[in-house]
Each structure stands twice: as structure tokens, then as C-alpha cells.
Amino acid sequence: MERTAPPSSRPRTSTAFAAVRSRQRGAAVxxxxxxxxxxxxxxxxxxxxxxxxxxxxxxxxxxxxxxxxxxxxxxxxxxxxxxxxxxxxxxxxxxxxxxxxxxxxxxxxxxxxxxxxxxxxxxxxxxAESLPVPPVxxxxxxxxxxxxxxxxxxxxxxxxxxxxxxxxxxxxxxxxxxxxxxxxxxxxxxxxxxxxxxxxxxxxxxxxxxxxxxxxxxxxxxxxxxxxxxxxxxxxxxxxxxxxxxxxxxxxxxxxxxxxGSDALRNYLQMESRMLGHQQERARRRAEGFLELLAEIFIVLLVLPALLVIILTVMSVIAPGLSTPVPTPVGTTTLRGLIVYASGAFILAVGLGAASLVATIRPPDQTVAYDRPETTLTTFATATTNPASATLGFLPAGVLAALLAALVGANVVDVVLAGYVAYAVPVGVVAVRRARLDGAKDRELKDFVHAVSGHVSLGRPFPEAVEHVARDVDLGPLSGDVADLALNLRLTTPNTGTDEDLRTAALDRFVRHVGTPMAEQTIGLVIGALDAGSDTGTVFETLQSEVGRLYHEKRALRSGMLVYVAVGWTTALLVVGITVATGGHVFDGFAQLSSMSDLSGVAIDPQAVDLERDRYRIYVTTQATMLASGWFAGTASRGRYEALLHSGLLVAVCHAVFAGVGLI
Incomplete structure (x- = not known):
């Protein structure tokens, strides 16, 4: 039998090597x-x-x-x-x-x-030409x-x-x-x-x-x-x-x-929770720095295509090669038209990519996921309160708006945009209303936790504390859910007091009805801690700090993201101003120069500038910018549902401005 040296006499390097080999053998097994x-x-x-x-x-x-x-x-x-x-x-x-x-x-x-x-x-x-390569x-x-x-x-x-x-x-x-x-x-x-x-x-x-x-x-x-x-x-x-x-x-x-021992474990967990909280804060700051860089790149990538379309239109007067016909699967267009429509597609891709990155950076625990009801009838019944239901419930409105636009003789782009606006804006409005309700519930949830903690610190049992708060404190939109919780917590057996299963079920029901990530994270802590027999005072002391921290993080995130909402809208309105000014004044001047080329002796193609065609193309590019900016701003604000609202509103504003100045 092989003898093993005592631990004190074994070299540290061989011990580490043995540990590595042991891990490798365990993984292989x-x-x-x-x-x-x-x-x-x-x-x-x-x-x-x-x-x-x-x-x-x-x-x-x-x-x-x-x-x-x-x-x-x-x-x-x-x-x-x-x-x-x-x-x-x-x-x-x-x-x-x-x-x-x-x-x-x-x-x-x-x-x-x-x-x-x-x-x-x-x-x-x-x-290659000098090599004697036989025919293959x-x-x-x-x-x-x-x-x-x-x-x-x-x-x-x-x-x-x-x-x-x-x-x-x-x-x-x-x-x-x-x-x-x-x-x-x-x-x-x-x-x-x-x-x-x-x-x-x-x-x-x-x-x-x-x-x-x-x-x-x-x-x-x-x-x-x-x-x-x-x-x-x-x-x-x-x-x-x-x-x-x-x-x-x-x-x-x-x-x-x-x-x-338990004391050593409790002290370690307290210290580790603080350290991990500091690390999480540093990671959040790094994400904010990355978001600033993303916003700067986003502005450049959206403004440049619009300027490129304007430059191409102006250069077509002196560069006839840009009017060369180019065959495409959907018909023949010019080289300039191909670049214009490719710029629009590029803008949409930039908008989708930027919105996806913003959604990735946003902490998932600050994002509410809405579930659509199982039945179609319930889905349409909750279309005005549930954003997930609204995405299906307002589809007929979008289709109807597109059909009406087609009947009045609108072009293909306006037909699609009319349907998009009629669908996206109501869905976004429902999402904003629901988000504001959830925000109000989170604000009242913080007050609810502090009120219950005060009663518990006075020695009252948890169910009695909830009942006092439900009766004496006005919690706004959370009042009904708290009253329901107090009623369910009164369901006790006569011999054993509060049944833990009933208490857990009541708290779970309360979390489902509130439906916010903060409720899940805070009330879920109460459920497990009370069932584990933890000290009630310690539980609610920790709960107060936890709900305060989560609410502060939510408000800080909301305030920080509003900057990027303003970035999206400012970029969109800036592009609208540039394109409208160019289409209304610069294009007119070059159209007159093109029509007078024979009198001036300058060799300019009379068909180089077509006001109706060029204004339509720059309108398409601008509307693509509106969609991209709206997706970015809405995702930065509250998520994908609000992205529909911002993009729909920007598309409507752009159409109103272009139609108001007579460019379309």
C-alpha cells in the first residue's frame, strides 16, 4: 500500500497539483x-x-x-x-x-x-496568365x-x-x-x-x-x-x-x-451582502457609461443617413452617373434611389439594434413581464388594462386604418405607417397607464412595509399588524390588495393559530395581485423567513432596507433613462427639421437650376431633380428615422410596449409636418 506523507510535510505545489488532478478525475467520471x-x-x-x-x-x-x-x-x-x-x-x-x-x-x-x-x-x-493551366x-x-x-x-x-x-x-x-x-x-x-x-x-x-x-x-x-x-x-x-x-x-x-456555527455564518452573510451590493452598484455604473456611448453612436448613425440622402440629391445635378438604372427584384430604380432605400433599411436596423442593447442593459428585475390570458375572449376583455392583451386586441384597429388609407389613395408607405400608428399608439397608451399604476403600487408598497414593521415592532402578530394597516392607512391603489391580504390572513384554525400554509397562500395571492417585481422580491422574503422561524423583528428590519433599496434603484433607473428618451426625441425632431428645410428650399433651387441649364450653358440633366420623387424619398428616410428613434426612446423609458407608443407618435408628427408644409 502506498504511503502518504503527512499534510505538513507535503509541498504546497504538489498539493495544488493533486487537487487539480482530483477535480479533473471527478469531471471525467x-x-x-x-x-x-x-x-x-x-x-x-x-x-x-x-x-x-x-x-x-x-x-x-x-x-x-x-x-x-x-x-x-x-x-x-x-x-x-x-x-x-x-x-x-x-x-x-x-x-x-x-x-x-x-x-x-x-x-x-x-x-x-x-x-x-x-x-x-x-x-x-x-x-496566373503565364501558368500553363490545362482546361478543367x-x-x-x-x-x-x-x-x-x-x-x-x-x-x-x-x-x-x-x-x-x-x-x-x-x-x-x-x-x-x-x-x-x-x-x-x-x-x-x-x-x-x-x-x-x-x-x-x-x-x-x-x-x-x-x-x-x-x-x-x-x-x-x-x-x-x-x-x-x-x-x-x-x-x-x-x-x-x-x-x-x-x-x-x-x-x-x-x-x-x-x-x-450559526453566528459565524450570520456575520459572514451580513458582510457578503454588503460587498456584493457594492459590486452590483459598480456594475450598474459601468452599464450607464456604456449606455452613454451607445447614445452617442446612435445619434451619429441616425443623422448621417439623412444627410447622405440630401447630399446624393444635390450631387445628382452634377453627377449624372447617380441616375444610372439599376435592376432589382422589385423593379428598376436608379443608383441614387437604391442608396436612399438602403439607407432607410440601415436606419431601421440601427434602431432595432440600439433598442435591443438598451433592453439588455436594463436590469431584468426592473422589467415587468405581462402574461396574456389563455382564452381569446378574456384577451380582448383585458385589452385596455393588460399590454400583452393589447398587442392582440388592437390588431383590428391597425388593419382597419391601413385599409382606410388605401381607400383614400395613399401610397404604400403611408398605408403601412397608418396601420402601424393606429396599432402602436393604443398599445403604448395601455402600457403607460399600467406602468403608472404599477409605479403607484410600488410606492404604496414601501409605505405598507414600513407601517406593518412599526406594528410588528410593538409586539403585534403579523396578521393583526396587516389588519391594522388595512383599516387605518390609506394606501391608494394598493388598498384593495391589502384588504384582501388582511382577510385571507384571518383564516386561522381554532387550535393552532395561523396556519402557515394559509399564510403562505395569502401572501402568494397578494404578490400575484400586485404583479410587480418589487412585490415579488420583498413579500417573497417575508414568506420564506417567517416559515423558517426567523425573528420577526429582524425580518421586517431587513425588509424595510430591502424595499427602500429597490424603490430607490427603480427611481434612479427611471431618472437616468429619461435622458435617453430625450436623446431619441431630439434626434428625431432634428432630422425632421433638416429634411423639411432641405426639401422645401434647397431642392426648389436645384430644380430651377436644372430646368434652366439650356439658358445658362451649363450641362445639367433636366431630369436630375424631380421634386415629387426626391421629396418622397427623403420622406421615407425620415420616417425610418422616426421609427428607429421611437424604438430607442421607448425601450429606454419602460420597454418594448412603450417603444410602440414613442415610434407611433413620432411617425404621426413627421407625417403632419411634411403634409403641413406641402412636401407630400
């Missing part, structure tokens, strides 16, 4: 078990079985080591070997889909096309091209499969970094109760508000259930989590302090 389990799993489809048998061997290749490490940070429900087998199957399918018809395409190409490609290659490759049959060229294209596509799909794992791991890391501070604060409240660390972790893991942090804790508890050791579950999750700088050290230190 886990992956081997996962592959064998996948092979024996009767739930696999026949296609998965075939792919597994053909390609699962690639999972052990060194070239997939990076993808294997990224996979450990994801939460995919399939094993790494089965995932990789599916990627390989998709790569072969894509390769054959592209490669098989390619030889026939080469054989069907006209001779002039082949000769043009050959001439281009000879002009690009040095000394088309079939050989097609087969070689198919092979090269197939290999390239196959390799690209495999690389994309590995990249997808890294994207998923990065998204989980961002979610963990966002939700971990709240989870640690919740654990600190639970630490004052009688629950052990397994029960504390279970309560956090069962709370959906903590996102991927809760998912990671569920994985740790599942591992603990299989191994019988919570420390082993925490160690494995700390090893595999993508949040190596936040969640991993927290789990290891949590395990260490939990072994030292």
Missing part, C-alpha cells in the same frame, strides 16, 4: 457516467440514438476541451456527448445540403459566367467546389455549436451576478431562524426571483441528495459554475462558515 446514462436512456428518440452511436466518440477529443468546460457552466438538460453528437449530425446535414446540388449548379452556369470568374481570378492571382472539366470543378464548401460549412457548424455553449454560459454568469446579492440578503434573514443550511438553501432555490442563482443552488441540493453531503454539492457547483468570481467563492466560504 461525471462525463463518463453522463455518456453511459445517455446511452441507456430509454427516452432518447431513434434519431438521438443513431447520432449518439455515430458521433459520441468525439466528446473525448482534445479539440472539444474548451466546449466541455463551457458546457459545465450551462444548464442544458442533455449530456455533453449527446449535445455534441447532435451538433455533428447538424454539421453533416448542412454540408450535404450545400454540397450535393453544387456540382449541378456549376454545370448549369452559362459559359460567359465561368469565363468572367476565370478572368477575375487571372487578374487577382499573380502570374466543369464536373471536376463542381465536385471540388462542393467538397471545399461542404468541409467549410461542416466546420463552421461545429464551431458555432461550441460558441453557443459559451454564449449560454455567459448569459448564466450575467444572471447569477445580478441575482446573487438578493439571494445572499435572503440567506442572511434566514440565518436568524432555526433552519439548517440545507433548508436555507432550499428556500432560496425554490424562489424564482433569484434566477440562475436559484438554479445553481438546486443543482447543489440535488448533488447533496445523491451523495449525502451538502458540502460536496456546494463544491461541485462552485467548480462548474460560470460565475467563478462571484458564486464560486461565495459557496466555498458559505460552506466554511456554516461549519463554524
Amino acid at each position: 461525471t462525463e463518463t457516467v453522463s455518456r453511459s446514462t445517455a446511452a441507456r436512456d430509454d427516452s432518447l428518440s431513434p434519431l438521438d440514438r443513431v447520432l449518439y452511436a455515430l458521433f459520441a466518440r468525439h466528446a473525448d477529443a482534445r479539440r472539444h476541451e474548451r466546449a466541455r468546460r463551457a458546457y459545465r457552466g450551462t444548464d442544458l438538460r442533455v449530456g455533453f456527448d449527446l449535445y455534441l453528437a447532435r451538433v455533428y449530425g447538424a454539421s453533416w446535414l448542412a454540408a450535404f445540403t450545400l454540397a450535393l446540388p453544387l456540382p449541378f449548379v456549376v454545370l448549369a452556369l452559362p459559359t460567359t459566367t465561368i469565363d468572367g470568374w476565370v478572368a477575375f481570378a487571372e487578374s487577382v492571382v499573380p502570374l 472539366p466543369r464536373l471536376v470543378v463542381g465536385v471540388v467546389a462542393a467538397g471545399v464548401a461542404g468541409i467549410g460549412v461542416k466546420r463552421a457548424v461545429i464551431v458555432l455549436g461550441g460558441r453557443y455553449l459559451r454564449w449560454v454560459a455567459a448569459a448564466r454568469q450575467a444572471n447569477i451576478d445580478r441575482t446573487l446579492p438578493g439571494a445572499v440578503r435572503y440567506l442572511h434573514v434566514l440565518a436568524s431562524g432555526s433552519d439548517g443550511r440545507r433548508e436555507m438553501l432550499r428556500r432560496v432555490a425554490d424562489t424564482d426571483a433569484y434566477g440562475e442563482t436559484a438554479v445553481s443552488l438546486r443543482k447543489a441540493l440535488n448533488t447533496a441528495a445523491m451523495t449525502g453531503n451538502v458540502n460536496e454539492g456546494l463544491r461541485r457547483v462552485a467548480r462548474d459554475t460560470p460565475a467563478q468570481n462571484t458564486l464560486a467563492p461565495f459557496l466555498l466560504k458559505f460552506r466554511e462558515h456554516a461549519d463554524q
